Amino acid sequence: MLKDHLLFFEGFLKNFESVGSFCSTTRWAARELCAPLLNPSRAAANILEVGAGTGSVTLPIIRSLRAGDSLTICELEPTFMTALKQKIASADQVIPPGIEISYFEGPIQELPEVTRYNYIICSLPFLNFPPDLTAQIFEKFKRIAAPDANLTYYEYFGLRAIGKHFPIKDRQKRFSEIDIFFQNLHHTSLKTRTNVWRNILPIHVYSLDLR
Numbered sequence: 722m723l724k725d726h727l728l729f730f731e732g733f734l735k736n737f738e739s740v741g742s743f744c745s746t747t748r749w750a751a752r753e754l755c756a757p758l759l760n761p762s763r764a765a766a767n768i769l770e771v772g773a774g775t776g777s778v779t780l781p782i783i784r785s786l787r788a789g790d791s792l793t794i795c796e797l798e799p800t801f802m803t804a805l806k807q808k809i810a811s812a813d814q815v816i817p818p819g820i821e822i823s824y825f826e827g828p829i830q831e832l833p834e835v836t837r838y839n840y841i842i843c844s845l846p847f848l849n850f851p852p853d854l855t856a857q858i859f860e861k862f863k864r865i866a867a868p869d870a871n872l873t874y875y876e877y878f879g880l881r882a883i884g885k886h887f888p889i890k891d892r893q894k895r896f897s898e899i900d901i902f903f904q905n906l907h908h909t910s911l912k913t914r915t916n917v918w919r920n921i922l923p924i925h926v927y928s929l930d931l932r
């Protein structure tokens with residue numbers, strides 16, 4: 722556990738922009754991100770986790786899987802991916818039978834577009850990204866989404882609003898563009914927004930209809 726935290730913190734120091742946070746999300750946050758998978762009437766599904774880090778959301782996802790599901794885990798940072806694979810291998814007993822797990826190490830933008838996903842669970846730090854990268858990733862999500870696809874992702878409380886008033890012009894502009902992007906996205910696709918207070922910084926978890 723401590724080893725995980727240190728690895729994550731080291732990743733944050735090395736790649737602040739892409740890792741986006743100095744510690745992993747809590748189990749309460751993970752539970753909310755996985756909530757759609759717990760729907761007892763859902764059918765077997767293709768599930769994609771984006772930005773898995775060292776696995777704080779991955780293991781709860783795996784515990785929510787059922788026979789016939791497939792899970793693709795996408796992570797950019799090789800050291801995180803290695804740690805995550807080891808963790809999953811050593812947690813073999815939590816993988817229910819009849820489940821397929823695959824890995825994609827690299828940016829989500831480059832994930833081959835062969836599978837249509839019913840659930841996408843995303844932890845990417847969009848507020849650190851240039852607005853056109855965020856737009857590009859959401860276009861990608863739409864291309865790989867099944868017709869009934871659901872996306873969950875999170876954002877720290879207030880950060881988008883604060884960023885727009887940052888006393889550095891470039892940052893202000895970037896946050897304003899990102900804010901407009903998410904306002905438009907939420908206007909067309911938002912299903913629910915849930916607050917999770919029990920996280921190192923509290924978060925909103927958004928659930929979107931990707932159709």
Ligand SMILES: C[S@@+](CC[C@H](N)C(=O)[O-])C[C@H]1O[C@@H](n2cnc3c(N)ncnc32)[C@H](O)[C@@H]1O
Nearest residue numbers: 739740745746772773774796797798828829844
């Ligand atoms: C905020 S961390 C989330 C980690 C973990 N899921 C959690 O919730 O604690 C974001 C993760 O996304 C990964 N990441 C950043 N950009 C990415 C990209 N374009 N494609 C795939 N993963 C990416 C980072 O390496 C990092 O592990």
